Amino acid sequence: MQDWINEVETQRIEQLPAERIAELKDKFASSPYKQTFHLQPPFGSAGKPNGLLFDGKHYLISHVWYPFTINNGLSYSYAYQTPDLIQNPTEQIMLKPDGLFDDEGIKGGSAIEINQQTHFIYSAKSKDAVIEAPFMQLHAVKNHTGEIEKYEQPINFEVPEGYVQNVQDPKVFEKDGARFALLSAQTEKGQGRLLAYHADDLNQWQLIAPVHTNLSHFGDFWHASDYFTMNGYDILTFTAENTEHAFKAGYLMGHLHFHNFKMNHGDFKLWDDGFGFVFPQTFEDAEGSRVLIGLLKTEGEYEHLPEIAQVPCLSIPRQLTMHNGKIYQTPHSSLKQLRYNEETALGYANKFAKQLHPYEGDNFELQIEILENDATEIYFEVKVSKWNSTKVTYNTHSRLVTLDCSESGEVPLANVETKCSVQLSRDLEHLQIFVDQSSIEVFCNHGERVMSSRIFPPENSKGIRVGTESGQAYLKFTKYDLHGIYVVEDNSEQ
Incomplete structure (x- = not known):
């Protein structure tokens, strides 16, 4: 039941x-x-x-x-x-x-x-x-x-x-x-x-x-x-x-x-x-x-x-x-119709984690360009609250991108993976992340690799944060809030 x-x-x-x-x-x-x-x-x-x-x-x-x-x-x-x-x-x-x-x-x-x-x-x-x-x-x-x-x-x-x-x-x-x-x-x-x-x-x-x-x-x-x-x-x-x-x-x-x-x-x-x-x-x-x-x-x-x-x-x-x-996957261009409230930011990330202000949201598209990178590892966190976040990490040496949902909120019981990684064929230059109420979809280097997951964060998890393990990276952020899809019911009989 x-x-x-x-x-x-x-x-x-x-x-x-x-x-x-x-x-x-x-x-x-x-x-x-x-x-x-x-x-x-x-x-x-x-x-x-x-x-x-x-x-x-x-x-x-x-x-x-x-x-x-x-x-x-x-x-x-x-x-x-x-x-x-x-x-x-x-x-x-x-x-x-x-x-x-x-x-x-x-x-x-x-x-x-x-x-x-x-x-x-x-x-x-x-x-x-x-x-x-x-x-x-x-x-x-x-x-x-x-x-x-x-x-x-x-x-x-x-x-x-x-x-x-x-x-x-x-x-x-x-x-x-x-x-x-x-x-x-x-x-x-x-x-x-x-x-x-x-x-x-x-x-x-x-x-x-x-x-x-x-x-x-x-x-x-x-x-x-x-x-x-x-x-x-x-x-x-x-x-x-x-x-x-x-x-x-x-x-x-x-x-x-x-x-x-x-x-x-x-x-x-x-x-x-x-x-x-x-x-x-x-x-x-x-x-x-x-x-x-x-x-x-x-x-x-x-x-x-x-x-x-x-x-x-x-x-x-x-x-x-x-x-x-090689097959690449990119978000379909029709999704651009859902964008509103564009915000951009340009600056350095370092080992002191920064909350991006006024960046926050429930349903959004986040594009990240890595313009310069002297960091050993860069991490980007979405759906951030005091105790929870969903993290995307990039290791510069190994070119590994990792999606970590282990602290995203409600997580599966034991013996179910909550972290996954992909190795890129070249340095990470671009991330495109789509976040909805209970999902995240991450597109690496314009769709060379994709990682998705359902996530279940607390309702107050709206922050976005960036930092590095050591060293610094020069980044450009572009964030769009996304309208919901308004579905109209067709009541005609079949």
Whole structure:
């Protein structure tokens, strides 16, 4: 039972009176950890992104939604639609578990635009499913009037010999005029894999082959796959899960042969070196740039933090570019629309920690330029109060950037990491930090490496502080307060 709710996890949102829904929305909105410029449903818990696209006029961002639990129980698909990715999105339930084959929940999947109609290919649970094949793969379409029409029969994705029937998270995409799908799968030996299919008809798919990579033993299941190309490279992305339910969201870059789906690739690289960034999906924006959005969730258990604070949210949208064969992630330019109250400061940091005045805030973007550096180590602290802060540290000799959340406020119980580090290919020159009510996202050297985490500081933690271990550094700070995203509810019936 969740601490915010009296309903059971199988309760249907359609059965709740309007007064109860309003009460739930008010309770979530009053939480000090409710995000402001990150997308979150009005109550309940966000799950896997399951449909991201730009249809030529509007952006669609949809994800699995658990109204009454954290990633468990009956689930829906919740969606936001906006003309510019950020400002004034409308929100609505996109897919309901009201069909014969999805009556126990909508799960992962993808969306594709064909002939000005949005098609959803998604996994779902049904009370009639067998244990060996717990997920159905279904097809729904949003027609020209905005109504959702579900196809009556599940899609039959053939599972090859040597694989269990537990396939899910269909990712549909087009390549050179042909349509393909990737499904998350598992071998009978418990190894995570992807299966590749092609089709002329979205309801009839033919198996091509399992995707062949060099990762023979790499997690028990590969969730939420995606594929795209960049600068002549094929990029295959997925979130690997192991038996301890630890997740690694990353990608392979190389060359994928579509006749047999064998891939020559380099090492698996993480999208985010922080904590809780999982299930990312990508799409092209109006300018043709590749954009990535993932889920930001908590890791571990918290002794004193109410569960209403721990519900996941979506990450900020990240624009992907490639430089010298390396993928960089930068905050999407649409986020600039949220800026106001710009403040700048220029000066030296030394071993006497300085509180930056009048710098403070709850929800902000902080850019730091390192103009001169004679320090052994520089540290930057945000969400500072008397006893708490979240710290980003740069070691000049090792070029290590460390995100330290160990004193950020409420932290997980033992055996959960609260510090993470990345090593840069060159000296740190620029940091861009986004801080919301309960998250931090750190972009190093214009997106060479990224670290994110959920954080839960006390409400009075608003300060910003800088200092060094020894020596001094000449720094330029630019801070913007960020408006929250004002979401408008779409009450039209689907």
